[in-house]
Amino acid sequence: MSQSLLAILHRANQIATESFASAQADSDITARQVQVLAAIEANEGSSQTKIVEITGVDRSTLADIVRRLLKNRLIERRRSKEDARAYVLKLSEAGRLALDSGKPALAGVEKNLLAALPAKDRSALVDLLCKMVEGHEARSRN
Numbered sequence: 001m002s003q004s005l006l007a008i009l010h011r012a013n014q015i016a017t018e019s020f021a022s023a024q025a026d027s028d029i030t031a032r033q034v035q036v037l038a039a040i041e042a043n044e045g046s047s048q049t050k051i052v053e054i055t056g057v058d059r060s061t062l063a064d065i066v067r068r069l070l071k072n073r074l075i076e077r078r079r080s081k082e083d084a085r086a087y088v089l090k091l092s093e094a095g096r097l098a099l100d101s102g103k104p105a106l107a108g109v110e111k112n113l114l115a116a117l118p119a120k121d122r123s124a125l126v127d128l129l130c131k132m133v134e135g136h137e138a139r140s141r142n
Helices: 005-023 031-042 048-055 059-071 093-114 119-141
Strands: 075-079 087-091
Touching: 005 031, 005 093, 031 048, 031 059, 031 087, 031 093, 048 059, 048 087, 059 075, 087 093, 093 119
Parallel strands: none
Antiparallel strands: 075 087
């Protein structure tokens, strides 16, 4: 391998991030924010801790994303009725619109990234990356 795995993963992330920003040039929303909005939509009323578990975004990064989403009025946050220490999240109407706008851009970026590979290798790449992440997370829990 001429480049390290870390360098290749970093560059692939840069390309994806730049591609999403280009596709959403008229919006300030990031790909990660759209992913968090999608997780909140699918798990409305969940705590920030649950969104961390679902997305794999670390706690401090998610707290920063939530702060930005709140500032831009894309989500609403309130104390949980079950646990007063926890916050639960839900999309605002503006958040739903931002998510509806961002989903096609995410899909397009993924399609364009994978287009560089032969069709038979596309799902294999995603499967292998998922196995790598799942293996790492399983070892981290032990």
